Amino acid sequence: MTRTRLYRHGVLESEDFPVADVSEHLRDPDSVVWLDLCGPSEHDLGPLAGELGLHELAVEDALQAHERPKLDRYDSHCFLTAYAVRLDQRTGVLATTEVDAFLTPRALVTVRADDGFDMDAVVERWDRSPQLAKSGVGFLAHGLIDHVVDSHFDAVQALDDDIEELEDLTFADHPDDRALHRRSLALRKSLVLLRRVVLPMREVVNTLMRRENDLVDDTMMPYYQDVYDHVLRASEWTDSLRDLVATIRETQLNIQSNRLNLIMKKVTGWAAIIAVPTAVTGFYGQNVPYPGTGQPWGFWVSTAVMVALSLGLYATFKKRDWL
Structure with missing residues (x-):
């Protein structure tokens, strides 16, 4: 499954054209191309890597799952790995979905293992800001990263609500201790996983904003700064929630101990x-x-x-x- 888009002079001219036409479109210096590959094989990425000059290590990382969030710089492009997250409100379990991207001067190639990553939401972000499309790959990469960071922020906010509910249950007259322990453990595991995907995004966004990468122009710089601010808030919020869950767990044990002492x-x-x-x-x-x-x-x-x-x-x- 592939999706394609062609921007020329900051205007969307074509989409869903064959992958074979990518090279032809890139001959025009005013063209910017987006190519999305879902579940590609090494055979699918091989010819494309040769045409765009993608490094073999980056191609290998795109085909392997469970890479850490990162931004690797090569001579002709950058390689991005990020994770969107989704929280199950009923169980408190956090699910992650990996997305990889090759960022060349005039092409963005996204690689997904399956349909778990909502690429339609990214396309909607691009369509809501057509006036920024003249910024090329920086504009496309911003929509992708902004969607990923927003999923982090939504997950942190949902976890905060769940922890507040856990606090109320902790001080209930007749709490279900086993359910409380199970719920607090699930939330703590979700926060640990969320921290693993949120903290590296600070370095990812910060690296993209550096002038030497030539990916982010002056028009897009304030938007990347806003994303960076969201990343910082999400990471700090995650750390505070981890401490809060640990405090709630200690409070649960203290309440149980006090209740036992009262009974004795x-x-x-x-x-x-x-x-x-x-x-x-x-x-x-x-x-x-x-x-x-x-x-x-x-x-x-x-x-x-x-x-x-x-x-x-x-x-x-x-x-x-x-x-």
């Missing part, structure tokens, strides 16, 4: 109250004569002693909030 305190208090009549009856149960033996008043005296001591202990524990 109450059980110990009642055990002490029960021990008083046990001690009195045990004393009177000796096989020796004792005051009131065989007399009704002896029974009533022992009963009164047990009741008085038990009530006295109960009142003392209640006053000290031990019961």
